[in-house]
Amino acid sequence: MSVEVRLVGGARAGEGRVEVLHNGEWGTVCDDDWDDKDARVVCIMLDYNPSGSVSFYGAQFGKGTGNILMDNVACTGGEISIKDCSHNGWKTHDCAHSEDAGVRCRTTTTTAVKVRLVDGSCVSEGRVEVFHNGEWGTVCDDGWDDNDARVVCRMLGYKNNYSVSLSVSHFGGGTGTILMDNVACSGNEASIKDCGHNGWRSHNCGHYEDAGVRCSTAGPAGVEVRLVDGARALEGRVEVFHNGEWGTVCDDSWDDNDARVVCRIFGYNDSVATAVGSATFGKGSGSILMDEVACTGGERSLKDCPHEGWGSHDCTHSEDAGVRCLP
Secondary structure: OOOEEEEEEOOOOOEEEEEEEEOOEEEEEEOOOOOHHHHHHHHHHOOEEEEEEEEEOOOOOOOOOOOEEEOOOEOOOOOOOHHHOEOOOOOOOOOOHHHEOEEEEEEEEOOOOEEEEEEOOOOOEEEEEEEEOOEEEEEEOOOOOHHHHHHHHHHOOOEEEEEEEEOOOOOOOOOOOEEEOOOEOOOOOOOHHHOEOOOOOOOOOOHHHEOEEEEEOOOOOOOEEEEEEOOOOOEEEEEEEEOOEEEEEEOOOOOHHHHHHHHHHOOOEEEEEEEEOOOOOOOOOOOEEEOOOOOOOOOOOHHHOOOOOOOOOOOOHHHEOEEEEEO
16 A cells, blocks of 8 residues: 655745655654654655754654654655655654644755646646656646646746646646646745645646746847647747737748748757748637738747837738747
């Protein structure tokens, strides 16, 4: 039977009261004989760097509730799970919650954590999926807010000041494991792994609560851009956000220099950007916001390129412009 652990009541990720899931219930661990070798195994289970693991006793992170599941734990430090360490037996103890054990782990994880955005209408938005310990999984929206979204967007190379959090599976429910719950970022972390959360795979959620984000490709004075209806993330119909609405770009004079600017906005290789026209990626809807765009290729934003003026055009959506970028 698998045994999970989580850290509760800590001031940051990687520390807290040790709680163990066994036979369908969470419970605490008594601090009798609790030492740094035991802490090391807990940190290994949570995928933290085990070197420098520190044990705590006397309910340092507050008293738990419910059953005390383990006592006199005696790990060697080389185990991969606390269930492999000797102890008195499940629920066999002579303790009170004033003796609940805790740990502090180094918050440099042993494996990389990646993020991706899935099922959005453009590359800068979607359901948040995290890669941890060899698998992709989703994030529950409990406690999910714009500070968490900022960290995700920063990891993906977007400007993070205008990141938006979305919940209740706004971009559809994922599949597989829910890897994170109650994520609590300050907004300044370099990676979501550095944010407080319940512990990997510890959650009380369904995929109808999958979290999402919408990242900004420009600040308030800039122009946001998205690629829509491409067969892959690096291509699609170009749509721009201006004055509160999304709209398309007419393909009059649209060329590879214009495409270079679009691809650069997304951080893609702009040296081989390709412009396409005639609604190659399907016709858009709503306003046509730009026409006769004439970038030199060196601009940082489409707004810096000459054009007819916002909303000024002689086009139909059969002339919607698109691009193909390379990574």
